[in-house]
Amino acid sequence: MQTSRSAPMLTTARLTLGGHATTDLEDCAAMWTDPRVYTMIGGQPRSREDVWIRLLRSVGQWTMFGYGSWIARETATGRLIGELGLIEARRAVVPSIDACPEVGWTLTGDAHSQGYASEALAAILAWTDARIPATTCIIDPANAPSIRLAERLGYGLRTTGVYRDAPILIFDRTARRADPPSITAVR
Template identity: 85%
Template sequence: MRTLTSAPTLTTARLTLTGHAATDLEDCAAMWADPRVYTMIGGQPRSREDVWIRLLRAIGQWTLFGYGSWVARDAAGRLIGELGLMEARRAIEPPIDATPEVGWTLTGDAQGQGYASEALAAILAWTDARIPATTCIIDPANAPSIRLAERLGYRLRTQGTYRDAPILIFDRTARREDPAISAAQ
């Protein structure tokens, strides 16, 4: 599926989602150094170097797979988070390599304001037209993300492990309009 070389820009009522750029490094590094961000995502801050590698991976996925992740910013240009699809190929048990993984990370200040729901609705609308199914993993203690995933249509498949820690694995089938129904309306 090599159809795009860069992320399309998506917009919502409050956000603009764009592909990652080198100029996003400092904002993303600050986000990943915030305990409100990393506590439920690995439990450790990410170094500036690790964030740079993540940023490069995000850019490269669009070229290799035709999908990837976005940087979300509000109307004032403040970083809200990183959200989208990944081909992480992580050592998860049971494996999830068969479907793209959806992930979301919001800055500490952006959490609890509906930004993730808003951005993911736009991302999943784009994704549903192109990809039949996605998966996501969530720390069992991350109740807000579990509720969000369920509202977005993700259903718990099983509990698994990643880096010797328990995770929940959720799956979602794309929501596609039935052309026969659309034509009849």
Template identity: 85%
Template sequence: MPTSAPTLTTARLTLSAHAATDLEDCAAMWTDPRVYTMIGGQPRTREDVWIRLLRSIGQWSLFGYGSWIARDTATGHLIGELGLIEARRAIDPSIDATPETGWTLTGDAQGKGYASEALAAILAWTDARIPATTCIIDPANAPSIRLAERLGYRLRTTGTYRDAPILIFDRAAASQSPGAISAQ
């Protein structure tokens, strides 16, 4: 079981473990309205981002999976945070039985295919290890809904989180479901 995120690479991106040195870039990302509007609706404080960063590091030790920092390989600029989380959120209905896939991209990285590229690599890694994942999406976030569906996620139900409606999607690993999209 890995205790740290393995480095994954794509044509344009390097996905690596979170590090303390990522704090300032991540904190800047989480204060951008293009980022947080569809993810909770509020900017995150530097302290909240630090706790998220520590959670990301710790999940690898506890579960053998977690999330990655994605950077543009050529420039080193932060693209976002993507991967799996064990958030144990108070979601109705509960999604605690299945790891949650999540993706957050900087405002400048949105709409350029980075999420598809990074998630294809992440799901290829995940599919070899985890039979199914879930994700939650704000019903107004049409780009993320389209992306989830392209990646093989299917709407299970609507739910609530922090008194707001969410859509809950499920995806079987490509090796588990002949209809799932295979990540290359």
């Protein structure tokens, strides 16, 4: 699919999800230096430069594929909650996961265990389910909270794979078409 679009705005009871902007750089860079964030996602903090490249990738994916990631912020305060959505990472995972978009979520350390990921991903998956037949996600085997979340969202374990010489769990989900959660999408 080749298109030229930007991320639609999604809203939930507590969150506003929008496309990445240059003004998100400092909040995202701070998030990626928090050990509560990166420990289960690569195990290393990300430099401001690496976060900038991620931000640009997020914008570019919407342009190239018509889907991508969102920045999630508390509606009431504007506080960054995290980055969530779909990516075309083309990772060197064995077995390959390139057959369908990968869903990923990263929340700030302060946003953990408050139901924000479930809330944001329910909105994202409702949007996704209307457009994409299936998605996948990869999770570190030690990341029990993300495994539980993936299972609650309807992801089933396909297999254990390998990514960067380490085991990784590969989950798949087929789109659901009935009774999406209450969300508002604005273009």
